[in-house]
Each structure stands twice: as structure tokens, then as C-alpha cells.
Amino acid sequence: MTSIVIPAHNEGRVIGRLLDSLLADTSEDEIDIVVVCNGCTDDTARVASERGTPVRVVEIPTPSKHEALRVGDEHARGFPRLYVDADVVIASADVRALTRALTGSPKILAAAPERKLALAACGWRVRAYYQVWQRLPAVREGLFGRGVIAVSQAGHARIAALPPLMADDLAASLAFAPDERMVVETAHVVVHPPRTWSDLIRRRIRAATSTAQLEHHQEKFEASMAERTARTSKADLRAVLRKEPRLFAGVVVFLAAAVVARSGARKAIRAQDFGTWLRDESSRQD
Numbered sequence: 001m002t003s004i005v006i007p008a009h010n011e012g013r014v015i016g017r018l019l020d021s022l023l024a025d026t027s028e029d030e031i032d033i034v035v036v037c038n039g040c041t042d043d044t045a046r047v048a049s050e051r052g053t054p055v056r057v058v059e060i061p062t063p064s065k066h067e068a069l070r071v072g073d074e075h076a077r078g079f080p081r082l083y084v085d086a087d088v089v090i091a092s093a094d095v096r097a098l099t100r101a102l103t104g105s106p107k108i109l110a111a112a113p114e115r116k117l118a119l120a121a122c123g124w125r126v127r128a129y130y131q132v133w134q135r136l137p138a139v140r141e142g143l144f145g146r147g148v149i150a151v152s153q154a155g156h157a158r159i160a161a162l163p164p165l166m167a168d169d170l171a172a173s174l175a176f177a178p179d180e181r182m183v184v185e186t187a188h189v190v191v192h193p194p195r196t197w198s199d200l201i202r203r204r205i206r207a208a209t210s211t212a213q214l215e216h217h218q219e220k221f222e223a224s225m226a227e228r229t230a231r232t233s234k235a236d237l238r239a240v241l242r243k244e245p246r247l248f249a250g251v252v253v254f255l256a257a258a259v260v261a262r263s264g265a266r267k268a269i270r271a272q273d274f275g276t277w278l279r280d281e282s283s284r285q286d
Contacts (some may be wrong), residue, residue, distance in 0.1 A: 001029065003079065005084070006033065006036065006085075007036050007068030007085070009037075009039055009044075009068075011087060012181070015035070015047055015086045016048075016193075017089055018089055019048060024091065025092050027091070036058045036072045037060070037068075038064055039061060071106055079152060080099050082150045083150075087147070089148075090148055091188075094186075094189065095150075095187075098111050098113060100185075102152045106277075108182050109158060109176055109181065110158075111184050111187075112143040112183055112184070113146060114180075114184070114189075115187050115188075116189065116190045116191065117191055117193055118190055121195050124194045125200075128135060128254075132247055132254040133254065137239075142170070143173035145169065145189065145191070149173070155176070155180075163217055170210070195283060199281070201264065203280050204260070204261035205264040209269060211231070237251055
């Protein structure tokens with residue numbers, strides 16, 4: 001049985017679309033879904049509970065994604081195991097494709113789907129940013145930024161040993177060597193980016209802060225992981241422009257977002273504040 005753990009903090013507006021997609025064309029004994037409502041003050045638990053079997057809802061008072069993942073692991077029943085953000089959309093067929101990738105080769109410990117960015121409702125600067133972002137090598141090859149990571153039992157042991165980090169998906173991606181992880185081309189997830197520039201900046205400040213926290217902890221990781229990075233280099237951006245010169249304006253927007261985000265993250269990094277979660281609400285609109 002494949003287990004799916006969904007940490008959810010005030011996701012009542014969007015969790016229904018995810019659960020409906022997961023439950024379509026599936027049997028009760030095929031998947032096990034655990035929704036961990038952490039510190040919710042809305043109707044997330046009710047919306048999830050209404051879906052019935054095989055969805056199980058666990059409520060905890062603390063608004064903490066890390067704690068929600070830990071509790072979800074305690075209640076999950078099987079492997080492979082998927083960790084899925086409540087604001088993305090993935091279908092049962094895509095779950096099966098990820099499961100096949102993990103069970104088909106003992107060398108593959110972690111997998112993620114190809115991402116489809118829902119950019120139609122986003123402002124032009126947001127669209128320009130993501131046109132560049134999704135072409136970066138680390139973004140194409142890493143498991144982060146997809147809202148879904150699937151692991152085998154051995155892969156789970158690897159990520160369970162990681163410390164609690166804000167950049168949990170980035171840390172999970174870097175925990176595996178390139179030949180231990182796979183982006184499965186036959187599996188897809190719809191990711192809803194922030195729609196507004198201000199919400200994009202909030203998300204990028206969070207990313208810059210969490211990356212600094214991860215790099216601070218990397219010296220404690222095994223040597224192979226400590227050497228890995230997902231940072232964007234100038235060479236990466238030059239390569240994007242050489243291949244597609246039409247993206248020049250997008251690269252300018254990308255650089256502007258990076259500068260503003262790093263500036264905004266400095267205060268949190270100096271204060272070692274890695275607990276404030278800057279969440280964008282625009283991506284959670286119907």
C-alpha cells in the first residue's frame with residue numbers, strides 16, 4: 001500500500017481539489033491518505049473528513065509542517081510513501097507512476113513528478129520569473145519546488161535523520177545523490193505559484209532564509225550531502241540566455257527578485273529566525 005502524508009495548515013480552500021484528484025480512479029486498499037491538520041483555524045479538517053475512506057484526518061494544535069510530517073509518519077501504514085503539499089494537485093495515475101519508479105529499481109530511493117506551473121492567473125513579472133526559474137539545471141533536476149516527494153523505505157530512513165528545517169523539500173532533495181533520485185517524466189503535479197509580485201517576493205524571502213539555514217546545518221550532514229547545492233550561478237543564467245535570448249527580460253526580473261529577496265532575508269538570518277513562515281495567499285485562491 002502506498003501512503004500519502006499531507007501536512008495542512010488552513011488549507012480549507014484548496015485541499016478538496018487535491019483529495020478529489022487523488023481519490024479519482026483508485027481503490028480503498030491501493031492508497032492510504034493521512035491529512036495532518038496542524039494549528040488549523042479554518043475548515044480544513046471538515047473538508048478532508050468529508051472525503052471518507054481512505055482519507056484519515058489527524059489534528060494537532062501546533063502550526064508546524066515539520067511536526068505535521070512527523071505525526072503523519074506515525075500514522076502512515078505503507079511504502080512507498082509520498083509527502084504532498086496541500087496546495088498542489090496530483091492524480092492517482094501520477095502516484096502510481098512514482099510508486100513504479102521506486103519499486104522498479106532498488107537504487108532509486110526518492111522520486112518526484114514533473115511540475116506543471118499554473119501561470120495563467122499570474123502577473124507578468126511572476127510569469128517572467130518562472131519562465132527563467134523552471135529552466136535552471138538545479139530546478140529541472142532537483143526534487144524540490146514540486147510539492148511532492150516520494151520515498152522508498154530506505155529513502156525514508158535517509159530523510160528521517162535530517163534536522164527540522166524550513167527548506168524541508170530542498171534538504172530532502174540534496175539528501176540523495178543524482179543517481180539515487182529521479183524526476184519521473186510520466187508523473188505530473190500542478191503547482192500553483194504566487195499570483196502577485198509581492199507574494200512572489202514573500203516566497204523568495206522565505207526561500208533565501210531557509211537556504212541560509214540549510215547551509216548553516218550542512219556541515220553536520222554527511223560529506224557527500226554537504227558538497228551539494230541548488231544555488232543559481234551566473235553561469236546558469238548565461239546558459240539560459242545563450243539558449244533562449246528572448247528571455248532577457250525574464251532574467252532581469254529574476255535577478256531583481258533575487259536581490260530584493262536576499263535583502264529581505266538578511267534580518268531573519270541575522271536573528272536566526274527560521275520559524276516565521278512567510279506564506280502567500282494568492283496561490284490559494286479558487
